[in-house]
Amino acid sequence: MAGIYIHIPFCKQRCNYCAFYSTTLYNIKEEYVNALCKELLMRKDYVAGDVISTIYFGGGTPSTLTIEQLERVCSTIYSTYPIAENPEVTIECNPDDLTPEYLERLKELPFNRISMGVQSFNNIQLKRLGRRHTAEGAHLAVANARAAGYNNISIDLMFALPDSTLLEWQHDLESAIALKPDHLSAYNLMYEEGTPLYRALQRGDFNELGEDENVKQFGILIEAMKGAGYRHYEISNFALPGKESRHNSSYWNDTPYIGCGAAAHSYNGTSREWNIADIKTYIEGINGEKRNFEIEHLTEEERYNDTILTRLRTADGIPLIWMKDKFSDKLNAYMLRAAEKEIALGNLKEENGHLSLTEKGIFISDAVIRELIYV
Numbered sequence: 001m002a003g004i005y006i007h008i009p010f011c012k013q014r015c016n017y018c019a020f021y022s023t024t025l026y027n028i029k030e031e032y033v034n035a036l037c038k039e040l041l042m043r044k045d046y047v048a049g050d051v052i053s054t055i056y057f058g059g060g061t062p063s064t065l066t067i068e069q070l071e072r073v074c075s076t077i078y079s080t081y082p083i084a085e086n087p088e089v090t091i092e093c094n095p096d097d098l099t100p101e102y103l104e105r106l107k108e109l110p111f112n113r114i115s116m117g118v119q120s121f122n123n124i125q126l127k128r129l130g131r132r133h134t135a136e137g138a139h140l141a142v143a144n145a146r147a148a149g150y151n152n153i154s155i156d157l158m159f160a161l162p163d164s165t166l167l168e169w170q171h172d173l174e175s176a177i178a179l180k181p182d183h184l185s186a187y188n189l190m191y192e193e194g195t196p197l198y199r200a201l202q203r204g205d206f207n208e209l210g211e212d213e214n215v216k217q218f219g220i221l222i223e224a225m226k227g228a229g230y231r232h233y234e235i236s237n238f239a240l241p242g243k244e245s246r247h248n249s250s251y252w253n254d255t256p257y258i259g260c261g262a263a264a265h266s267y268n269g270t271s272r273e274w275n276i277a278d279i280k281t282y283i284e285g286i287n288g289e290k291r292n293f294e295i296e297h298l299t300e301e302e303r304y305n306d307t308i309l310t311r312l313r314t315a316d317g318i319p320l321i322w323m324k325d326k327f328s329d330k331l332n333a334y335m336l337r338a339a340e341k342e343i344a345l346g347n348l349k350e351e352n353g354h355l356s357l358t359e360k361g362i363f364i365s366d367a368v369i370r371e372l373i374y375v
């Protein structure tokens with residue numbers, strides 16, 4: 001099995017916290033879609049022999065494409081790659097784009113999962129973050145998507161927002177849960193250097209929350225989501241039974257994937273590749289049959305570290321027999337030695353042949369993971 005990731009880098013406006021590769025150059029959307037389709041054809045052998053079980057349109061904002069543009073990319077995928085039965089096909093959307101008309105036409109395409117960047121239900125915070133939708137817009141978008149027949153909806157939230165209180169975060173979570181999303185991802189807001197939000201923080205326009213407040217908000221998140229029946233299956237992800245993101249899960253299950261589009265990453269089990277993060281150079285390269293990308297061949301130690309980094313974030317953790325199969329005795333011994341100390345400290349547990357974080361360890365996951373990283 002393999003996955004396809006399609007990067008759509010267009011955004012109507014840049015959010016104040018965003019450090020991802022995206023562009024507001026709308027006039028080259030058509031050229032970009034042509035290049036994307038060409039890249040999909042050029043690289044059809046990248047995951048040769050593997051059936052595609054998940055397809056993910058991420059961004060940027062994929063819902064800024066017209067239905068015709070999305071249709072062209074989808075039909076190129078379906079006519080070029082072997083697609084499994086019942087694949088998971090996700091599209092990331094901005095709530096403002098999800099009008100009944102757009103959703104009705106989107107339903108004609110293979111998308112069966114919608115991932116919505118909501119981030120907050122507080123209009124003051126949304127404005128500060130530079131989001132183009134409001135809390136009311138997010139409520140409406142979910143209602144529209146349900147009415148259009150989507151039964152797999154994920155929403156993204158951010159916690160530890162500037163000057164936010166525990167009560168405000170609780171309100172955000174209650175609003176999210178009231179919408180009954182099938183899946184919820186929640187990320188800690190990061191102040192990335194060079195972003196307008198970072199500069200505002202430097203100017204002293206607001207306060208960054210301290211570590212204690214961060215941890216408290218994370219704790220409230222876990223309690224609220226579990227209480228509402230969601231499984232905490234990865235540090236930042238919660239799902240109703242059976243609604244775990246299959247595409248994201250494939251990243252930590254070592255499944256190969258091909259990523260097409262500017263700044264998209266690919267992985268084939270032994271190397272990682274990433275396309276240039278510049279839309280014009282990307283298009284020029286593809287049009288000239290010369291893709292602009294970089295490649296990194298992974299050593300066994302790097303693959304081991306990637307596995308620790310991704311797998312330990314999951315509730316299922318690291319299956320020890322699988323590890324033995326994949327990595328040398330040296331690395332397995334290294335992992336078990338480091339794990340022993342963390343088990344003694346109550347941060348890790350070994351259950352049913354799996355090594356995973358305890359409820360205590362989840363709160364200091366970065367530090368625990370660091371201990372198992374091979375240096």
Ligand code: SF4
Nearest residue numbers: 011014015018022060
């Ligand atoms: S919509 Fe997403 S990718 Fe676009 S600017 Fe905002 S955070 Fe960045």
